[in-house]
Amino acid sequence: MLANRVSSLTPSATLAITAKARELREEGYDVIGLGAGEPDFNTPHNILEQAKKAMEQGYTKYTPSGGLLSLKKAVSAKFERDQNLHYDASEIIICTGAKHALYTLFQAVLNEGDEVLIPTPYWVSYPEQVKLAGGAPVFIKTYEENEFKITISSLQAAVTSNTKAIVLNSPSNPTGMIYTREELEMIGKFCVQHNILIISDEIYEKLVYDKYRHVSIAELSEDIKKQTIIINGVSKSHAMTGWRIGYAAGDKQIIKAMTSLASHSTSNPTSIAQYAAIEAYNGDQSVVEEMRVAFQKRLNIIYEELIKTPGITCLKPHGAFYLFPNVSKAANLAGYDTVDKWVEGLLDEAKVALVPGSGFGAPHNARLSYATSLDELGRAVERIRNFMKNRMNA
Template identity: 65%
Template structure:
């Protein structure tokens, strides 16, 4: 059977591929340390679990409005007001089946064939594929490592063409953990306003920051930029709720309403029980992030010290998320490998440490390691990586 061209062009997820290989080795009895995780290694907080149980017992198990229940949209609006100083009405918010689906729906309603979306590289693996599925064209800007993997206004302006519809800004970033500050965002925003380019602000790691830097949303900077920005966020990372699949988008009703219409013909609605769990996540005075941030911060310090002690590996310390994105090109070439992908594959085969090659993120000299694992696992993984590098030195 001939399949649709749109799926033929998809690139398999590098994160899922390495995870699958690691699981295969584990099933064969090997002691594999997987550092590819894209989710916190903590259970969802107890008060959220209780809210889900209560919702089930009270019969909140039916269809909901396609864009999410009003109570949750109001709680999200209150979150924006409290955390970001932003005002959104319920009509300017859509609740989706995860932040990933919010992005997918956005591109489906936004893009026509050959419309361009600027994607700074390194990028999250699904951005280009979602753009292609909407028949759009991803245009990559290589963010330089010496600029903490952040694009400059000159780079952005040079990439804009008459076909440019949007630019994606992900801060803190997956895979780099880097953040844009207020001034950097303001300058990028001015370019977008000048050329009437929509800003897609992916803020899913907003709550996972380990420095004194404050998270800044592009929409906070001015009313003009707020009108030109769609914010993507969710409870997956902030409340350790990855499997609950609740995300959301906020912005102009001109875009949010078509996304809601699309949802009515695709998902019908996000899971009712998960929506009530997310409602509890936002309607509480508890800070579910505090303990998680403290633990992640300690793990980051530990992993940073361990990795920078390995020959041929260089690393800029991230400010947020739960990944490090070291450059291992020198180590790989000194170890006799033609590509970092080959080096990663050999590391998994020989030392049973699973990393994600940076090629899947548009940065073939790097690898992504998640520190959403125990400190003991990080120590053992670094020990094995160092042994592998030293043993292969020519």
């Protein structure tokens, strides 16, 4: 009875571990969940107030399928302010979250058999969305010694006559790594030369630490900008994951096609959430920096503690709010033959929920979110250490 496209999907590893952690909590266990991909802060008060005002003023009706013009203007102003990029309203679509923007984009540009280059590790939904659009994900393996970044040589080896697009995610989920301007320039020029569409997922752009800064590949040259579709949203930057507002910006023909698709799927993003997003971009931005500083403090503390654990090594990330340690040796020391089983054992015995890296195309790693309090993070690391100690002494 099911369509082939659905039968071929791989279940989300993130949602699976979250569901199991929830079940254990419902059974009365004290579970520390570090699988969440969302800020633990509430949406800023000024945004909440604007949403309330919109409801009271009756802005609860349908909006244009591609989003409110006033929100498109706010997004355009954000691009001018942050990246010195100019996009007209016709080059922007507002979607029901950045995930929906990606999904709609793949549906709009991919034909059967088109190949999309996806560096590993990758966010879990990239390959599944490509497959749903009839495309073929082609994975470019990256390595820890190169900070999980692709190189021109690895790009050259992956490109075929069927290559249509590449997905870049900087800062990265799950690794937290960031491409430098020089690295992006090389990738951008290569894609222009080979007519490869660049899909730049920049959802974590505001969460960058230490001396690093986010660079949008579209700001490097006009030729690269023409070849790029930027995906972004307010979920991570303004703690608005549940509001489901994301967007895409780029070639107006692609944006027009995406808007047509949206008109037959979602009709429009939620009106109230759109008015909230207008305030997110036009209102006070100081809270964005406050959250970034809080995440950086957590990172600096929890990273130093985690790497003291036997068998765990980890590159220190430069952005987002994840650690992506290599735990393959830890799994072996604890008597498990795979990291997936180690993660499962950690949840069963220590009641700490991590996400296995296999769901991100990296079977030797696990993802740990530090989007929770320092107290919870400290308790989690202590449990991980005790778990390892008990397993190694068993």
